[in-house]
Amino acid sequence: MKKVVIYSTYELSHQEIDKLVEKIPSLKNYQIVNQVDKSLIAGLVIKFADRIIDLSIKGRLNNISKKLYEET
Amino acid sequence: MKKLDHLIEKAKSTIQEIGTAPIIKDYGQVLEVKDGVAIISGLSNVGYGEVVEFQNQVKGYVIDIDEERNGTIILGDYLGIKGGDLVFRLGYTLSVPVSKEMIGRVVNSLGHPVDGLENFTQTTNYPVEKIAPGVIKRKSVDVPLQTGIKVIDALVPIGRGQRELIIGDRGIGKTTLAVDTIINQKGQNVICIYCAIGQRNSKIASVIETIRENGAMNHTIVVSASASEPVSLQYLAPYTATAIGEYFMDQGKDVLIVYDDLTKHAWAYRQLSLILRRPAGREAYPGDVFYLHSRLLERACRLDEKYGGGSITALPIVETLEGDISTYIPTNVISITDGQIFLETDLFNSGIRPAVNIGLSVSRVGGAAQTKAMKKVAGKLKLDLAQYREMAAFSQFESELDEQTRQFLNRGARLTQILVQDKNQPLSLAHQVAIIYAAANGYLDKIEVTKVKESEERILSYLNQKGRRWLERVNKKNVIEEEDEVELKKLINEAL
Numbered sequence: 001m002k003k004v005v006i007y008s009t010y011e012l013s014h015q016e017i018d019k020l021v022e023k024i025p026s027l028k029n030y031q032i033v034n035q036v037d038k039s040l041i042a043g044l045v046i047k048f049a050d051r052i053i054d055l056s057i058k059g060r061l062n063n064i065s066k067k068l069y070e071e072t
Numbered sequence: 073m074k075k076l077d078h079l080i081e082k083a084k085s086t087i088q089e090i091g092t093a094p095i096i097k098d099y100g101q102v103l104e105v106k107d108g109v110a111i112i113s114g115l116s117n118v119g120y121g122e123v124v125e126f127q128n129q130v131k132g133y134v135i136d137i138d139e140e141r142n143g144t145i146i147l148g149d150y151l152g153i154k155g156g157d158l159v160f161r162l163g164y165t166l167s168v169p170v171s172k173e174m175i176g177r178v179v180n181s182l183g184h185p186v187d188g189l190e191n192f193t194q195t196t197n198y199p200v201e202k203i204a205p206g207v208i209k210r211k212s213v214d215v216p217l218q219t220g221i222k223v224i225d226a227l228v229p230i231g232r233g234q235r236e237l238i239i240g241d242r243g244i245g246k247t248t249l250a251v252d253t254i255i256n257q258k259g260q261n262v263i264c265i266y267c268a269i270g271q272r273n274s275k276i277a278s279v280i281e282t283i284r285e286n287g288a289m290n291h292t293i294v295v296s297a298s299a300s301e302p303v304s305l306q307y308l309a310p311y312t313a314t315a316i317g318e319y320f321m322d323q324g325k326d327v328l329i330v331y332d333d334l335t336k337h338a339w340a341y342r343q344l345s346l347i348l349r350r351p352a353g354r355e356a357y358p359g360d361v362f363y364l365h366s367r368l369l370e371r372a373c374r375l376d377e378k379y380g381g382g383s384i385t386a387l388p389i390v391e392t393l394e395g396d397i398s399t400y401i402p403t404n405v406i407s408i409t410d411g412q413i414f415l416e417t418d419l420f421n422s423g424i425r426p427a428v429n430i431g432l433s434v435s436r437v438g439g440a441a442q443t444k445a446m447k448k449v450a451g452k453l454k455l456d457l458a459q460y461r462e463m464a465a466f467s468q469f470e471s472e473l474d475e476q477t478r479q480f481l482n483r484g485a486r487l488t489q490i491l492v493q494d495k496n497q498p499l500s501l502a503h504q505v506a507i508i509y510a511a512a513n514g515y516l517d518k519i520e521v522t523k524v525k526e527s528e529e530r531i532l533s534y535l536n537q538k539g540r541r542w543l544e545r546v547n548k549k550n551v552i553e554e555e556d557e558v559e560l561k562k563l564i565n566e567a568l
Binding site for chain 2: 054
């Protein structure tokens with residue numbers, strides 16, 4: 001079974017992971033590993049083998065800073 | 073305060089624009105970093121020529137795809153990239169911002185200004201690599217591109233949309249020739265692009281200074297990838313310059329691009345290819361080094377009026393060693409271009425500047441674009457010079473020569489002298505025609521060879537004072553009619 005790593009700012013409980021699988025059904029086919037990464041500030045990062053879904057505050061802030069930098 | 077408010081407003085609108093949609097990206101990881109090249113794993117869906125972004129926001133350009141790993145060239149500083157860094161796919165092929173505001177500016181291979189002035193505000197993106205226009209869209213070259221250099225306009229004329237190679241050893245005026253051509257485009261409605269590849273920064277600075285001093289910066293763009301920049305940027309520079317040129321050509325404008333020089337471009341590509349472990353061929357260049365330059369120079373063209381009627385004229389420069397034009401890169405580029413201007417060290421040292429070797433220089437399509445006025449005077453010049461060269465070789469051993477031969481040699485020596493021209497002093501068509509007319513018709517035969525230059529100056533200054541109307545007329549009509557010829561004869565006689 002392929003692995004998927006979910007990064008979060010605190011260790012997720014089973015209920016929380018189940019909720020997530022409910023929202024993203026494709027996660028069912030993967031073995032879920034949870035890792036803590038405080039630098040995300042808040043939110044989640046879901047990392048597949050070659051695709052990343054960034055739902056964190058850090059990613060969003062990065063995005064804004066990049067846009068602003070490009071435009072000015 | 074106003075500026076701050078403006079920035080805050082902008083930030084607010086940007087944040088709103090971005091919204092809360094999740095960010096989904098394909099990613100890979102850096103396996104190896106080498107000089108200007110990174111090997112990455114993952115990114116199985118990436119396409120050739122696509123842009124990727126490293127974790128530290130430096131961009132990369134995919135030029136090698138394998139089953140499990142991809143080779144990318146790093147567009148920028150590669151010292152900050154570490155093994156294991158994430159690489160994201162951006163999903164578009166490499167393009168550069170182009171804009172009207174670029175005129176008069178210095179940009180790098182990525183189209184960003186490097187002259188310390190403000191950024192461009194209104195830009196569109198143009199692809200760096202583009203397939204050249206096909207036969208349907210093209211038209212044969214028929215409008216002249218005046219270089220302002222007598223020997224070139226008379227003997228190896230260049231037309232708009234032509235590709236003419238400038239080839240010769242180091243330090244004998246290749247760049248000068250190209251820069252003079254740029255200077256002469258003042259008021260000719262031609263946008264010039266000077267693309268420096270692998271040059272010393274000091275040389276680029278002095279070229280820009282020369283262009284500026286001669287008031288030619290208002291129609292010129294400089295694309296600079298100096299020797300100190302990563303080879304990846306040196307490799308890209310000519311393609312970027314062409315992309316900028318295509319932007320103007322698509323608006324129906326005429327563009328002149330100088331690639332200075334393609335030898336160093338081939339070196340940059342050789343370095344990248346060797347690092348990517350592509351099989352090395354002759355002189356360690358990869359197998360596709362011909363295609364490297366042919367796809368670049370094919371993009372120079374003259375479009376049919378139906379497709380806007382713009383043009384790109386290319387003046388690639390290639391440096392030889394010891395005047396040897398039979399090495400790999402020179403032969404390649406000679407066969408791609410529509411002719412070459414061959415500069416020679418011996419001529420340069422004997423004071424014939426521009427040191428053009430007339431016998432080896434040709435223009436395969438420019439003849440159709442030569443103005444009628446020039447054609448009229450240059451035909452005779454070409455013939456006389458050819459005969460002079462032949463006879464001069466023979467007569468070195470003969471002490472006694474018949475009258476006719478002596479006269480030929482006499483004329484030839486003077487013709488050679490009038491083709492000498494100081495740098496950064498391009499002449500208008502009418503000026504050139506007048507001087508060549510005078511020499512080819514024997515007005516200078518009685519003057520000593522060393523004083524030909526003086527007489528030339530005398531004729532030019534006399535024309536500038538008394539022959540204004542004649543100059544204007546010929547420059548406007550591009551033809552010499554009978555009455556013009558009569559008047560010219562009179563003017564020359566008066567001047568001498």
